[in-house]
Amino acid sequence: MSLNCLPGMETSAISVLKRAVELDQSSRFQESLVCYQEGIQLLLDVLKAVKDDSKKVHYREKIKGYMDRAEQIKDHLNKVKEEGKYxxxxxxxxxxxxxxxxxxxxxxxxxxxxxxxxxxxxxxxxxxxxxxxxxxxxxxxxxxxxxxxxxxxxxxxxxxxxxxxxxxxxxxxxxxxxxxxxxxxxxxxxxxxxxxxxxxxxxxxxxxxxxxxxxxxxxxxxxxxxxxxxxxxxxxxxxxxxxxxx
Incomplete structure (x- = not known):
């Protein structure tokens, strides 16, 4: 993957994940989960393209944080769906x-x-x-x-x-x-x-x-x-x- 594409990929990831956080804070969990998943995939693509080790560490930490939050939302959604309270x-x-x-x-x-x-x-x-x-x-x-x-x-x-x-x-x-x-x-x-x-x-x-x-x-x-x-x-x-x- 060309390094010339990296800034655009990073911008896209940041934009999608920013939207995920906004939806999360507004309790629009199903929508936020979709954005988290899309944003995480974009960050994984960025991680593959990054050569700098310190940046790799930074992106891995970010990805882990977003994945943890996405998993929490998924568990919450499954629970309320199971209870019929969504x-x-x-x-x-x-x-x-x-x-x-x-x-x-x-x-x-x-x-x-x-x-x-x-x-x-x-x-x-x-x-x-x-x-x-x-x-x-x-x-x-x-x-x-x-x-x-x-x-x-x-x-x-x-x-x-x-x-x-x-x-x-x-x-x-x-x-x-x-x-x-x-x-x-x-x-x-x-x-x-x-x-x-x-x-x-x-x-x-x-x-x-x-x-x-x-x-x-x-x-x-x-x-x-x-x-x-x-x-x-x-x-x-x-x-x-x-x-x-x-």
Whole structure:
């Protein structure tokens, strides 16, 4: 590995681990664990590239400290999951950025994830249908093996044909990726939640529709949702051993 890459690797490691500590201090343990693990791997790569013995000692000590903390968090998470007491709350403030679906859901998506349930009454209008499509795309790109997605939503009385047509197109497109989309409608649905078959339950106050409309088609944030401003909302995360079907 070229020594020219070392400063960039060190900067990346420091940035990720700084974020891990911030999340840790905010009691967002699942997210902090993911950042600790990524940061530790980056530091291990730095350690391999460093030639100076004193720096090697420094990085080994840092890595040990972060690994010890990551292990403590892992033990804590396993304990509260086992007891069914896991609850984490994330507050998205008005105009906040950095909350794309990839960023928000990443800590809860694991390799064994195969089935997902989406309960959201507002997958009806064009931008909401695009939100759902982006969510599906996120799952396809993630390090998991999703085979089935369940959607429970309400039917748009004013433009039901557009909604039905769009969801049918998404379903057909997912089939080309070997993913089955099961669509059901309910006239009484109110709650919004997303459940993964690995036990994670994510309840977003505004459902998937928490992004603000961009100022224009050529405005920053139009394509990259990490740069898109958000409406204020609260995300509650729970974990249960058994994720029941809708």
């Amino acid at each position: 609850h984490e709350q994330i507050k998205i403030t008005e105009d906040a950025t950095g909350f794309s679906y990839e960023t928000l859901f990443k800590p809860y998506i694991k390799e064994g994830l195969a089935e997902v349930w989406v309960e959201d009454p507002y997958i009806r209008h064009v931008h909401q249908l695009y939100n759902f499509l982006r969510f599906c795309e996120m799952l396809l790109k993630a390090k998991c093996n999703v085979k089935k997605i369940h959607l429970l939503t309400s039917q748009d009385e004013d433009s039901s044909s557009q909604q039905v047509s769009a969801l049918a197109e998404i379903k057909q497109s997912l089939q080309t990726q070997n993913v089955c989309l099961d669509i059901k409608y309910s006239s009484t649905i109110h709650d919004r939640e997303i459940r993964f078959d690995n036990g994670w339950i994510i309840k977003i106050g505004r459902g998937l529709d928490y992004f603000k409309k961009p100022k224009g088609r050529f405005s920053i944030g139009y394509c990259d949702y990490d740069l898109r401003q958000c409406h204020e909302t609260t995300v509650d995360v729970f974990h249960t051993k058994h994720t029941k079907n809708m």
